[in-house]
Amino acid sequence: MNRLEKKFLEQLRTRRLVEEGDRVLVAVSGGPDSMAMLSLFCAVRPLLRAELAVAHCNFQLRGAESDGDESFVLDHCRSLDLECFVDHFDTLRFAGEWKRSVEESARILRYTFFRQVMEQKGFSKIATGHHVNDNAETILFNLFRGVSLPGLRGIRALNGKIIRPMLLFHKADMVAYLKEKGITSRTDTSNYANDYDRNFIRNRVIPLIEERFAGKLMPSLRRVSEQAGELSEFLELYFENLCEREPGLALNEGKLSVFALQQLTVFEQKEVLKRALRDLHAVVDARTLQKLVDLLGSQPGKMVMAGGQLRVLWKDGMLCFFRDSAPP
Numbered sequence: 001m002n003r004l005e006k007k008f009l010e011q012l013r014t015r016r017l018v019e020e021g022d023r024v025l026v027a028v029s030g031g032p033d034s035m036a037m038l039s040l041f042c043a044v045r046p047l048l049r050a051e052l053a054v055a056h057c058n059f060q061l062r063g064a065e066s067d068g069d070e071s072f073v074l075d076h077c078r079s080l081d082l083e084c085f086v087d088h089f090d091t092l093r094f095a096g097e098w099k100r101s102v103e104e105s106a107r108i109l110r111y112t113f114f115r116q117v118m119e120q121k122g123f124s125k126i127a128t129g130h131h132v133n134d135n136a137e138t139i140l141f142n143l144f145r146g147v148s149l150p151g152l153r154g155i156r157a158l159n160g161k162i163i164r165p166m167l168l169f170h171k172a173d174m175v176a177y178l179k180e181k182g183i184t185s186r187t188d189t190s191n192y193a194n195d196y197d198r199n200f201i202r203n204r205v206i207p208l209i210e211e212r213f214a215g216k217l218m219p220s221l222r223r224v225s226e227q228a229g230e231l232s233e234f235l236e237l238y239f240e241n242l243c244e245r246e247p248g249l250a251l252n253e254g255k256l257s258v259f260a261l262q263q264l265t266v267f268e269q270k271e272v273l274k275r276a277l278r279d280l281h282a283v284v285d286a287r288t289l290q291k292l293v294d295l296l297g298s299q300p301g302k303m304v305m306a307g308g309q310l311r312v313l314w315k316d317g318m319l320c321f322f323r324d325s326a327p328p
């Protein structure tokens with residue numbers, strides 16, 4: 001095994017991304033990242049004792065180029081004797097119907113397809129080829145969209161059944177690996193078009209920052225991302241314990257105890273309120289959270305709108321969350 005293969009296997013094992021007996025669906029676009037990931041998986045497969053297959057989406061966004069990607073991936077899988085699941089999507093129509101950007105539509109269609117194949121064919125994990133640079137782009141993208149702390153976490157290596165074993169790998173390593181193994185890959189020409197926000201960050205923003213602060217951006221974003229991830233895990237546990245100790249802080253019949261909330265710091269209040277809003281499938285944004293914190297500093301009988309149809313009323317020592325116009 002070479003250096004990259006060892007590091008890949010170590011990632012899978014130490015982060016428990018793949019365990020013995022797992023059936024892993026590898027998401028392959030035909031681009032260098034997912035092609036490198038697939039060949040790394042094949043190289044370590046005997047040691048993993050896991051089963052592999054491939055999933056490919058044809059988003060039909062680049063005409064013959066998209067069909068070329070599909071044939072390329074199918075041929076490659078045939079040469080490796082791997083099963084390959086393919087689906088075709090009218091991505092532009094989906095984007096129009098659901099009023100989503102093309103990028104977001106492709107992401108929704110992709111993960112829906114992966115989930116279907118996993119359920120129907122009994123796969124336990126889906127692996128995508130996101131790497132260090134993708135993570136940096138995601139963090140910057142979140143930053144420009146308006147982000148809260150968890151957004152700085154970027155892409156997660158393990159998120160339910162989704163695994164990203166390449167998150168510690170740099171693009172350059174993957175390209176070098178493919179070259180060493182004599183494996184070709186497809187070029188997605190739309191990656192060069194700067195009208196997509198992510199491409200703009202990848203092709204313009206990051207190179208500009210790196211020109212000025214050479215070698216600083218990637219390690220720094222990686223550190224922030226790791227710390228945000230660790231902090232999120234800590235907060236999950238902390239608030240789970242807090243709500244167990246003080247039941248008035250866990251949403252019960254749409255109510256939270258005002259007294260219990262008032263004993264907390266503003267940070268804790270916002271985190272408890274955030275969890276309550278999430279449980280109610282309501283929008284969680286900084287403005288709404290601040291409104292609710294302000295409500296706690298006002299007086300009984302007061303009511304605020306918490307986005308959408310959700311209202312929150314201070315009544316009988318409780319914050320009451322309700323959707324219809326008649327208060328509880």
Ligand SMILES: Nc1ncnc2c1ncn2[C@@H]1O[C@H](COP(=O)(O)OP(=O)(O)OP(=O)(O)O)[C@@H](O)[C@H]1O
Pocket residue numbers: 026027028029030031032033034035055056057058059110127128129130134188191
């Ligand atoms: N058309 C597709 N079919 C299957 N998986 C895909 C497809 N597009 C993306 N993915 C998965 O999502 C990951 C991240 O997507 P992204 O759009 O950043 O990659 P890409 O630039 O299209 O291709 P690659 O990452 O393979 O070089 C890919 O590494 C791959 O695992």
